[in-house]
Amino acid sequence: MKKQSGGRALSRILWELSQDAQRERIAISDLLVALGDRATGALMFLFAFPNVLPTPPGTSSILGAPLIFLSAQLMLNQAPWLPAFVANRxxxxxxxxxxxKRIVPWLQRAESLLRPRLSSLALPPMEYFVGFVSLLLSVLLVLPIPLGNVLPALAISLMALGVLERDGVWVLAGLAMTVVAGSVVYGVLFAMLKAGLYFFTQIL
Known part of the structure; x- marks a missing residue:
């Protein structure tokens, strides 16, 4: 299993935490402690990636809120921190x-491909720009837009892993996916607006 730069693989940290029989519950604050100084990128991935997989309706609005905080902190070069009402969940x-168990197989595949390259694209000041883009995408995640969560979540996941492993190729892939996500969400919003105007004109 590939190691993250500076420590154990993220997949191994998550697996060990999930198998800790001494814990009855796992709080977000536990993840902050376990992930240490890599918590921002790692948590951004953890909150974004479940939205790529089939999840119950409303999941994106729940997971999107912590993403907004974390993306803003990445943009502002602040240490990972979450308010108590989020951290204590x-x-x-x-x-x-x-x-x-659902995330780790995908994460292990990604870890086998991630490696430091084009690192200037995953380091400041580019890292701050990634935070800004992720913040915009996080806002899209919490909005009730049909089909509006998968592509933004995938874009954030790619960029978060790129920053975590200093892999500029993955950051570029995430930015490319951001363009695709923006186009799709814009198309959906335009279609909804057009349908709404048509419905409004029909009832007048």
Whole structure:
């Protein structure tokens, strides 16, 4: 299993935390502690990627809120921090374990491909721009836009892993996906607006 730069692989950290029988629940604050100085990029991935997978309706609005905080902190070069009402949220370890089992196979595939290259694209000041773009995408995630969560979440996931591993190629892939996501969301919003205007004119 590939190691993250500066420490253990993110997939291994998540797996070990999910298997810790001494914990009945896993809080977001536990993840902050376990991930240390890599928490910003790692948590951005963890909150974004579940939106790429099939999830119950409303999941994106729940996971999008922490993403807004984390993206803003990346943009402003601040240490990872979440307000208490977010950091204290927790889930049963069994539920966390099920989530990790869904994420880890995808994450391990990504870790086998990630490596430091074109690192200037994953370091400041480019890192701050990634935070700004991720912030805009996070806002899209919390909005109730049909089909408006998968592509923004994928873009954030790619950029977060790129920043985490100093892999500029993945950052570029995330930025490219951002353009695609923006085009799709714009198209959906335009179609909704057009349908709304048509409906409004029909009832007049």
């Amino acid at each position: 927790s889930m049963a370890r069994a539920d966390f374990s099920l989530l990790v």
